[in-house]
Amino acid sequence: MAIDEPIPPIPESEALDPRKVALGALLFDDPRLSGDGTVACVSCHNMALGGSDQFARSIGAGGALGVVNAPTVFNARFNFAQFWDGRAATLEDQIDGPISNPREMGSSWPEVLGKLREDREHVAAFQEIYKDGIQVVNIKDAIATFERSLTTPDSRFDRYLKGDAGALTEEEKAGYELFKMYRCVACHQGVNIGGNMFAKIGVFGDYVADRGNPTEADLGRFNVTGRSRDRHVFKVPSLRNVALTAPYFHDGSAKTLDEAVVVMAKYQLGRRISDTDLTRIVAFLQTLTGELRGQPLWQ
Template sequence: MGRHFIKLLTIIALCFLLFLPWLLYTIEPKRQQKSLFPAETAGVSDSNGPILPLPLQIDLDKEKVQLGKKLFHDTRLSGDNKVSCSLCHIQKKGFADGLIRSKGVKGYTTSRNTPTVFNISLHFKFHWDGRTDTLENQVKKSIRGSSMGSSWEEVIDRLSQDPEYVAMFANLYPDGIQNHNVQDAIAVYERSLITPNSRFDKFLRGDRKAITEEEKDGYRLFKRFGCVSCHQGMTIGGNMFQTFGVMGDYFADRGNITKTDHGRFNVTGIERDRFLFKVPSLRNVALTAPYFHDGDAKTLKDAVHTMAKYQLGRIITEKEAELIVKFLNTLTGEYNEKSL
């Protein structure tokens, strides 16, 4: 009996030692709030981590970039001559437009929130439901889509009446103004929309002072909670699909489910693709509110809380959300060597 009692005491003592760190964490919240992570990890390099810095430059045909930019801002690509690509993709708003839904030709309202086209060339597919797999095809479908409401016959006819366009296309393309050349030029311009050299990129390249200790804490929470399982790589997203509501029914809680909420299912018709969406890039995310395909999250903190609950199954504290937001703010880069 005495021997069993000693064994029992030993087991209890071992359990106490195992749970002692957790007990200290829970009964001393004030100490934990000063620093969520051990001081000795503050300067640990993340050069081999899940997120990679963007390239500082990309080699493209500069004349095609300029032609593509001109086309991107030209309203003659739309059915009513009033809408350009740049109406919904505004540089000062992170190449989104700051609206829950965008406006197209003849008062048309888009069915989903407009995503940014910054760094879009590094994405694996395009649109929220991934219905196009090349930038050229994305341009092709957008011109004929409801927001632009045009046809390629109309576009080519209008551009062919402009001597400046005739000269620019003749200089770059042997067959001149053709729909595939318009698509190519706009796609080349979109490939130029890279935003490198964010403070976090500098941190990844070895500048340990590029971000603050709180921003580092936010990054560690971002990794510890599992955000990096979907938001990783150079674009910190944009390279996979994920169900919206992995750990909870987002749409049931939000209510008023529409056809567009079914995501990639509308493209494939495959049941497992219902509520599946392309994971958005978090590059320059501080500039592109509101968030999600439905534009339902008005602020970055709202988006963080929603993601934690429905994607990770966590109810996080205000402090944790604030730290993650601080980290996300370090992802704003430069365009044409100017800070956004």
């Protein structure tokens, strides 16, 4: 069935070096990567919170407020670029951002290297895998390898795509059909049901102006390219596990899935959708929650 659908299921993960995955997991949880020792990667990308956190904008080192909603780390490997504005091409490149951002980890690579090299166990663990021990490139490699292990296959929707017609209820199937009919799928497409293109938020209306209090972050991809047509353009976010990752949008302004769908319909499609259709689409979105390492995700 999958071949005729605009969304393929999450593929089986290939073998990753288990030593790198384990070391990456340690580093992911390590607050020494932040300047004041209060923030680790996991602070904003919590495995128990859909790979994200529950805040509109995350709290960084020193209590600083981030400028955008933390995207989930789950399935991030399938995104065609990282960050809301797509400014990093790879998971490895992405790591530079939070490490040095004063509103996130507020540190620097020399500082991180210094702290980690004081830890004999870390030194040994790195040297077992990497000839040159604790280096920036190796830290990134370990963390990115760990992140590549964070795929969430086997959602009910994926089971449906693979041919299990009973994996979805009739209401959820109707929601998927509506998702395609309303052309949500025109942007939320591919294996991540998003994450493979950029789009402007606010096609049929000025989302940013209507919401009020515009910020520099609202400029989106414009901040990367400087092209005026990239104002308010963002990477289309993945809808995988979307039921777990409220609040929604780059600004975290939508508190519920219902609200998010209504706002998308208004600004991206220029229409109101009926309550019945809304209920069905949300029911479909709730089938996108997958499993991590064979276990159901925390809800």
